[in-house]
Amino acid sequence: MRGFPVTPVLRLAFGLALAPLALVGTAHAADQVAVMADACSGCHGTDGHSVGGMPAFSGKKADELKKVLHDFKSGAREATVMDRIAKAYSVEQLDAIADYFASRKK
Amino acid sequence: MTKISRRSFNALVGAAGALSLAGGLSACSSGPRVVVVGGGFGGATAAKYLKRYDPSLDVTLIDAQASHFTCPFSNTVLVGMNDMAYIERKFDKLNTMHGVKVFTDMVTAIDPATKVVKTAGGKTFEYDRLIVSPGIDFKWNAIEGYDEAASNVMPHAWKAGPQTVLLKKQLEAMPNGGLVVIAPPGNPFRCPPGPYERASLIAGYLKKHKPKSKLLILDAKDAFAKDKLFKEGWEKMYDDIIEWVPAAKNGKVTKVNAKDGTVETDFEKFKPAVANIIPPQTAGQIAITAGLADKSGFCPVDPNTFESTLAKNIHVIGDAAIAGDMPKSGYSASSQAKVCAAAIIALFKGEKPLPLSAINTCYSLVAPDYGISVAAVFAVKDGKIASIPNSGGVSPMGANYQFRKKEADFAVGWYQSICQDSWA
CATH class of the missing domain: 3.50.50.60 (FAD/NAD(P)-binding domain)
Known part of the structure; x- marks a missing residue:
């Protein structure tokens, strides 16, 4: 699962091209990164728009998200559950997830 | 239902x-x-x-x-x-x-x-x-006497809805000093930590409103999801209320009688005020x-x-x-x-x-301000969905109040988010 292409801008454009006007901004292609990242949305809300007490990703920059995820994986950042989850992914996968959420509509 | x-x-x-x-x-x-x-x-x-x-x-x-x-x-x-x-x-x-x-x-x-x-x-x-x-x-009659009609007397409450309301009413109506029995099934079943979260929250309710009461978990298993964490919480908060009886100590419920309200294992017979029977599925x-x-x-x-x-x-x-x-x-x-x-x-x-990439994250409340969790990430290995090694697992043992409180708050945040992500 390492080394898949990470092209958030292109992917977003593709998603927009497919979507009818009414749904622009919510639709996107179901590629490998989307499937991997969308698994996070159960806790963090669709597109990272958390509606409750879970941290939201909307408005966060990719680099900021990457650092947090790397630190969860290494244990440098204190966590309740994210340390356990981040360890399951490679650094490349965490970066792709961060790019994905940073590219989603705010 | x-x-x-x-x-x-x-x-x-x-x-x-x-x-x-x-x-x-x-x-x-x-x-x-x-x-x-x-x-x-x-x-x-x-x-x-x-x-x-x-x-x-x-x-x-x-x-x-x-x-x-x-x-x-x-x-x-x-x-x-x-x-x-x-x-x-x-x-x-x-x-x-x-x-x-x-x-x-x-x-x-x-x-x-x-x-x-x-x-x-x-x-x-x-x-x-x-x-x-x-x-x-449900596998009706897998436990002798527990059929759909019996579930209207001894609710499973394992599909939320009228069964939830029924069990709630029974808990409210039971006397101080009464016995609550929860009988979880063997694996596999829906929501593996669910019966034990239920036992925890009911014990908290009894402690506050009906402190002379007892809660007996008559289990068809010898181990359960997050068991060490639940037991740690029970010892702290509900030691004089909850008793867990594993299958190895004849905890498995084999027979119920909805007419006289009795619940039986191979060696004992109980007459609880509230019987929550969760049958095999x-x-x-x-x-x-x-x-x-x-x-x-x-x-x-x-x-x-x-x-x-x-x-x-x-x-x-x-x-x-x-x-x-x-x-x-x-x-x-x-x-x-x-x-x-x-x-x-x-x-x-x-x-x-695409190859599967999936997550499970699940919180349980041991008390309203005391949460514990389990998490895992999954991929397909050798043709089967498997947890990714060296990741996931349950909350740490021995964590302080702030940690458990934070997970209880996250449990609520989890619920709000997953409901949004699924239905909205």
């Missing part, structure tokens, strides 16, 4: 019988047809994400009820932390925001040869691919009727697409599916639904489906 109790409950909460939400954004749906059976975490998420990934799809969701009451957080309703409305999920946003056609009707038959679904309301729905997400049903009835289940009572599926290995063009997700290491939880169902939605779109395009 009987059809009668469902109907009377619908009448009670004022939900209409037949209802369809077939307008909205669905006008632009000219692509292949996907029918989704069941509007729980699995079915609702699948319908929403199918439209999200490909708005041209023609997606129809059919559920027997006008709304879905979630099992997650139903234990908080039992003890008065939340009301029934808190766990009620409506389907209207799936239609108005995502363009899913929604029908309230019970699917009674599936014909894989002609790709048609039939309902109790006399409707037929044609599909190109079908997603079956029916949750669970199978995939939801429609999956059995349609021939999607194997001898285990659950449904074998391809681990990347969730397509049934017994019927082409039919996918089974959620509690009904045999999904390797993934537990039967709402989060699992919702995560599987996204993978399944993406796979179906790939299959429509004639592409190779």
